[in-house]
Amino acid sequence: MKKKLYLSLGLLLIILLYAGSFVFSYSRILKSSDPLLITDVARLVPLKVHRVDTLDNVEDLKKVLVEAREKKLKVSISGSKHSQGGHTYYQDAIVLDMSSFNKILDLDIENKIIRVQSGAKWKDVQKYINPYKLAVKVMQSSYVFTIGGTLSANAHGRDLDRSSVVETVRSFRLLNANGEILNVSRTENPELFKLVIGGYGLFGVILDVDIELTDNEIYEQKSVVMDYKDLPEYFQKNIKGNPEEEMMLVRPSITTDTFLRELVVATWNKTDKTKEGIYDLTEEENVMRDKFIFGLSRKYTWAKNWRWDLQKKIETGVGEARIMSRTNAMRPPLAPLELLDYYSSGDTDILQEYFIPVKNFVPFMDEFRDILLKDKVNTISFTIRYVKANNETYMAYAPTEDAFAIIYMSNVALSKKAQEKIEQTTQKIVDTAINNSGTYYLTYQLYPTKEQMRKAYLNTDVFFAKKLQYDPSEMFVNKFYEKYAK
Numbered sequence: 001m002k003k004k005l006y007l008s009l010g011l012l013l014i015i016l017l018y019a020g021s022f023v024f025s026y027s028r029i030l031k032s033s034d035p036l037l038i039t040d041v042a043r044l045v046p047l048k049v050h051r052v053d054t055l056d057n058v059e060d061l062k063k064v065l066v067e068a069r070e071k072k073l074k075v076s077i078s079g080s081k082h083s084q085g086g087h088t089y090y091q092d093a094i095v096l097d098m099s100s101f102n103k104i105l106d107l108d109i110e111n112k113i114i115r116v117q118s119g120a121k122w123k124d125v126q127k128y129i130n131p132y133k134l135a136v137k138v139m140q141s142s143y144v145f146t147i148g149g150t151l152s153a154n155a156h157g158r159d160l161d162r163s164s165v166v167e168t169v170r171s172f173r174l175l176n177a178n179g180e181i182l183n184v185s186r187t188e189n190p191e192l193f194k195l196v197i198g199g200y201g202l203f204g205v206i207l208d209v210d211i212e213l214t215d216n217e218i219y220e221q222k223s224v225v226m227d228y229k230d231l232p233e234y235f236q237k238n239i240k241g242n243p244e245e246e247m248m249l250v251r252p253s254i255t256t257d258t259f260l261r262e263l264v265v266a267t268w269n270k271t272d273k274t275k276e277g278i279y280d281l282t283e284e285e286n287v288m289r290d291k292f293i294f295g296l297s298r299k300y301t302w303a304k305n306w307r308w309d310l311q312k313k314i315e316t317g318v319g320e321a322r323i324m325s326r327t328n329a330m331r332p333p334l335a336p337l338e339l340l341d342y343y344s345s346g347d348t349d350i351l352q353e354y355f356i357p358v359k360n361f362v363p364f365m366d367e368f369r370d371i372l373l374k375d376k377v378n379t380i381s382f383t384i385r386y387v388k389a390n391n392e393t394y395m396a397y398a399p400t401e402d403a404f405a406i407i408y409m410s411n412v413a414l415s416k417k418a419q420e421k422i423e424q425t426t427q428k429i430v431d432t433a434i435n436n437s438g439t440y441y442l443t444y445q446l447y448p449t450k451e452q453m454r455k456a457y458l459n460t461d462v463f464f465a466k467k468l469q470y471d472p473s474e475m476f477v478n479k480f481y482e483k484y485a486k
């Protein structure tokens with residue numbers, strides 16, 4: 001009798017531990033705690049740095065640069081480390097961790113401009129401006145990114161009118177390799193404006209930034225399901241062609257039956273409706289539940305199908321109309337991140353992103369789908385957004401044509417063999433993007449070749465030549481620079 005009870009309890013414990021493995025990362029407990037072994041969220045290229053300095057004032061930042069010059073040390077800069085290709089560190093370098101350099105310096109309510117230090121996160125900005133009924137114009141899909149990291153990638157969001165962050169930056173101050181502080185704007189040091197935004201920390205430390213804000217309007221969120229072939233026309237007629245539509249997010253299916261064919265298109269349009277507490281800031285909800293379902297979908301095809309059904313109903317609310325403030329439309333639970341927090345010693349989740357002119361969307365998706373299926377990539381999430389053509393920066397990802405930003409997340413093993421395989425797959429997708437007049441996002445892994453980078457980004461050589469002109473001793477470096485500069 002006792003034996004049976006112990007057996008049942010043992011079995012129950014095993015089931016609970018197994019179920020728990022989809023929510024908790026057990027291997028996190030055993031991971032190395034060497035503070036100098038640095039990596040980013042993708043954990044693909046960890047390496048030892050000289051030291052990490054977390055500083056909260058300009059004088060200390062300047063002192064580090066003096067020391068680096070004297071001792072010929074390299075310097076890398078990190079925000080919230082969500083880039084995925086070693087953009088925030090370098091072997092034996094001093095890493096400037098900007099997370100404590102995070103004060104809000106000024107808010108000009110009348111002109112809707114905020115001055116904020118570069119280590120602040122969008123979360124901090126949203127909290128500060130919410131009582132004034134102001135909202136951010138452009139930020140990423142989540143509020144955890146720093147302002148410095150956002151500018152350095154020239155990140156984009158869901159807004160249909162202003163899609164990349166450069167469109168909202170008035171000016172910033174830059175601490176350069178000589179220890180000088182420069183004012184940078186479209187009229188003062190204009191070349192640096194075009195190099196530093198989208199420049200991945202290679203020209204100096206962004207200190208504080210003047211960013212344009214907008215009104216915290218009320219939106220209605222609606223979603224429709226459609227075939228991917230209908231998206232370009234639907235987008236031009238009903239979304240871009242409708243001045244009431246403010247934001248868009250598209251989720252393609254990751255299920256076996258409708259893989260990258262069925263789409264849910266969510267839009268947010270202005271409304272006069274309101275409800276009590278509409279301006280209260282929302283936070284991430286049901287993290288454990290969502291982590292569990294997401295974790296299962298990393299492993300099982302049936303769970304991917306189940307998650308897709310739930311996403312349509314719960315996340316995008318197909319068939320419902322939901323009202324919310326602009327700020328909340330850009331925050332969790334609509335823009336979650338905690339649920340994606342994942343640590344395993346054997347594998348990792350990586351993001352990749354392609355910018356494809358709207359007119360080439362369908363042929364690109366057909367080839368993209370074929371590559372992912374043929375190479376058996378474990379795709380766990382997909383989204384599509386819109387970015388307006390903008391060539392203000394040297395490393396513009398959609399310099400001449402309006403594009404769809406196609407973002408996919410996959411789970412890949414960390415083994416050498418698996419990494420080589422995903423590198424080859426990525427290079428095929430990058431070729432497909434280039435053949436469709438598109439580009440890829442430089443903020444993720446270093447899988448694309450140097451030649452591919454130069455084909456996708458025609459200014460690459462000029463960009464790196466300018467880097468040497470502004471920073472001849474190559475003080476500011478990172479793994480991205482090491483791979484692609486020469």
Ligand SMILES: Cc1cc2nc3c(=O)[nH]c(=O)nc-3n(C[C@H](O)[C@H](O)[C@H](O)COP(=O)(O)OP(=O)(O)OC[C@H]3O[C@@H](n4cnc5c(N)ncnc54)[C@H](O)[C@@H]3O)c2cc1C
Nearest residue numbers: 079080081082083140141146148149152155156200201206
């Ligand atoms: C889950 C997830 C979702 C994402 N969603 C989006 C999205 O919706 N839209 C989008 O466009 N991108 C998205 N990204 C990419 C993200 O915007 C970029 O990787 C961004 O750079 C991350 O900001 P960070 O604060 O983590 O910067 P980090 O990764 O810490 O740094 C990125 C670069 O900025 C430089 N840098 C940081 N601070 C400074 C500073 N003060 N001065 C000079 N250089 C600095 C670093 O040296 C580095 O080169 C996403 C990434 C992840 C992992």
